[in-house]
Amino acid sequence: MNQVSINTEGIIFDLDGTLIDSMSAWENIGSDFLRKHGIVPPDDLNETIKIMSFAESARYFIEVYGIAMTEEQVGDEINGMIRDNYARHIELKPFVREVLNRYFNQGIKMGILTATHKSLTELILERFGLLDHFDFILTSGMTGLPKSQPEIYHRAVSQLNIPAQQITIFEDALYCIRAARATGCQLVGVYDEASKNDWDEIQKLSDLSIMSFKELL
Incomplete structure (x- = not known):
């Protein structure tokens, strides 16, 4: 398994299929x-x-x-x-906790951008003791925008107050990666069984791709 190094000042994570194993x-x-x-x-x-x-x-x-x-x-x-x-x-994906703890301890600003309701997002992050790791949670319901639209990614980027070139976005779904591409951020494609048929295309569109968060440790 390759070791992947990410040099970034801010990170925007998708939730379902990226940080948590919830797509089923x-x-x-x-x-x-x-x-x-x-x-x-x-x-x-x-x-x-x-x-x-x-x-x-x-x-x-x-x-x-x-x-x-x-x-x-x-x-x-x-x-x-x-x-x-x-x-x-629902459980965290393997090695997610360790990666998030590392980034948090390094002072990297992090946010969540998800189509899932904010109450569910907070519920599961609190359950794993990770809620305080994130500077913001932004949802489709809060913005009225689906994650197929680049505008919701621009809004998430603006929440971090960091230039887009210094921000990394983690996503597992092809349509989300296509939308996020418009921000100019670095994109990391995360493998998930639910998107396995799109994996080749996800790898092509992403700047980096990982099969497991273990690659980031």
């Missing part, structure tokens, strides 16, 4: 939600909603499937369905 928990949440409301989900539902923000997927369920709820109610119900996983079951 989300894999069928949309289908489970529709079934809960008596609707048989289509086979391609995951592909349809995977690049949507929470608000966009809630709007999609309401408009396409006639769910008689507000966007906020849909979001709250889905968060409630998955909350127990964040509170008890």
Whole structure:
């Protein structure tokens, strides 16, 4: 396994699939939600909603499937369905804690940019004693922007008050890496099983790529 050295003053981390091993928990949440409301989900539902923000997927369920709820109610119900996983079951990816502790002790400013609700993000980071490592948490719900849009990455970069050239972004999803490319930050592609079919393209678009956080130690 290669050792990867990152020279940076600030880091923006994705959460799900990057720092935590949670993509399997989300894999069928949309289908489970529709079934809960008596609707048989289509086979391609995951592909349809995977690049949507929470608000966009809630709007999609309401408009396409006639769910008689507000966007906020849909979001709250889905968060409630998955909350127990964040509170008890989902784990950090191997060596993430050690890497985050090292960067924190080196005084590197760090933030989280995620499509996951802020309450769930805080819940799992607090569970592992890592919440205080981060200068900010920015979510799609807070900005109204999906992570397929470069604008949300520009907003995250501005939170660090560091030139983009001195910031590194860690992502596991191809569509996120494409969007983050516009910032001018260094990009690190992180391997995740959920994105394995895109791994070759992720490696091409990233400045660095890692199979495991162990490579950063």
